[in-house]
Amino acid sequence: GAVVSQHPxxxxxxxxxxxxxxxxxxDFQATTMFWYRQFPKQSLMLMATSNEGSKATYEQGVEKxxxxxxxxxxxxxxxxxxxxxxxxxxxxxxxxxxxxxxxxEQYFGPGTRLTVT
Amino acid sequence: GQQLNQxxxxxxxxxxxDVSMNCTSSSIFNTWLWYKQDPGEGPxxxxxxxxxxxxxxxxxxxxxxxxxxxxxFLNISASIxxxxxxxxxxxxxxDSWGKFQFGAGTQxxxxx
Numbered sequence: 685g686a687v688v689s690q691h692p693x694x695x696x697x698x699x700x701x702x703x704x705x706x707x708x709x710x711d712f713q714a715t716t717m718f719w720y721r722q723f724p725k726q727s728l729m730l731m732a733t734s735n736e737g738s739k740a741t742y743e744q745g746v747e748k749x750x751x752x753x754x755x756x757x758x759x760x761x762x763x764x765x766x767x768x769x770x771x772x773x774x775x776x777x778x779x780x781x782x783x784x785x786x787x788x789e790q791y792f793g794p795g796t797r798l799t800v801t
Numbered sequence: 802g803q804q805l806n807q808x809x810x811x812x813x814x815x816x817x818x819d820v821s822m823n824c825t826s827s828s829i830f831n832t833w834l835w836y837k838q839d840p841g842e843g844p845x846x847x848x849x850x851x852x853x854x855x856x857x858x859x860x861x862x863x864x865x866x867x868x869x870x871x872x873x874f875l876n877i878s879a880s881i882x883x884x885x886x887x888x889x890x891x892x893x894x895x896d897s898w899g900k901f902q903f904g905a906g907t908q909x910x911x912x913x
Contacts, residue, residue, distance in 0.1 A: 688843075716899055727889065727903040728844070777843050779901075787899040788832045788851070792843035 686712055688780050690793035697768055697800055705763045705796045707778030713758035714780035718790070719751075722775040734761045768800045807890050807904030814880055815912055822888060822907040823874040830892035833866050833873040834901070838887045847888075848875070880911050 687710040697703050707717055715736050720728040732742045732753050740753035750772075752764040761780075765772055776796045782789035807824045814820055824833070832851055836844035848859050850866035850873060857864055863876045873892075877884055887908050891901040 690843075718899065718901075727905045728901075730900055730902075733899065775841075779843075781899060788834065788849055788893060790846075790899065790901070792836075792845070794843045795841065797841070 686782050686791045688714075688778065688791045688793040690776075690778060690796050692796060693794065694797040695799070697798070699769055699800055700767055702764055702766045703768055703798060705765070705776055705778075705798070707761045707763070707780070707793050709759045709780045709791075712780075712783045714761075714782075715758060715785065716781045717755060717761040718779045719753060719761075719763050720777045720779070722777060722795075724775075728777060731763075765798065768798070770800045773798055773800045805890065805892060805902050805904040807907055809907055810905065811908040811910070813910045813912065816880060816882060818880055820877040820880055820884070820909055821874060822890075823872060824890035824892070824904045825872040826892055826902075827871070828894065829870040831870070831895045832893040833864070834891045834893075835862075835864050835873070835875045836889045836891060836903075838889060838906075840886075844889060877909075880909075882911050882913065884909055885911050 689708045691706045717734040719731045722728045731746045732740045734740045734753045734755040736755045736758050742748045755761040779790040779792045805826050834849045835847045838844045848864040853870045854868050855866040861878045887906045889906045890904040
């Protein structure tokens with residue numbers, strides 16, 4: 685149990701276009717989801733916290749108008765990279781708090797590789 | 802801000818050897834976690850630690866939550882080829898609910 689999926693697993697887009705990435709909790713409800721980005725051979729950096737039914741909170745330095753997050757239901761959060769540029773190319777990973785709701789119980793998705801040309 | 806220092810950055814070991822890595826923080830954490838990430842995939846939780854001094858095992862993996870609450874280590878005993886991957890520590894403080902801070906990772910390569 686406690687499986688998190690992401691779609692798409694990889695995407696290539698042209699500079700200036702927008703890309704939507706989905707994060708789903710498949711067999712549990714997640715009131716909170718987190719979005720991370722990971723550059724090659726680097727660690728995961730938290731971008732934002734997504735709570736169902738409310739606005740996402742962004743970490744310092746993350747542009748909220750560029751990375752739009754919508755947590756529309758207890759099983760789905762989406763990250764939209766607007767007007768993507770090559771420097772946005774990265775591995776985007778989401779995590780979801782598990783059925784217990786405990787902060788430390790999080791399950792990570794498999795990630796989405798975004799390449800902006 | 803908080804900084805998590807993870808070392809070593811990489812390790813090249815022979816099958817059967819033990820592996821040890823650690824993380825230190827400039828701040829106190831109330832939770833330490835250790836993850837493994839395979840290429841192109843998300844991290845998978847290996848061990849979670851919740852109390853200072855706690856020593857927890859998961860098969861051949863053993864991790865400890867440092868007494869000062871600013872460090873943790875992970876040991877892998879008798880390594881096997883499938884232990885290859887990148888291992889990350891992550892910490893969480895009481896005032897940052899759910900927000901993990903990750904170490905830079907330790908890449909483990911196991912040779913037969």
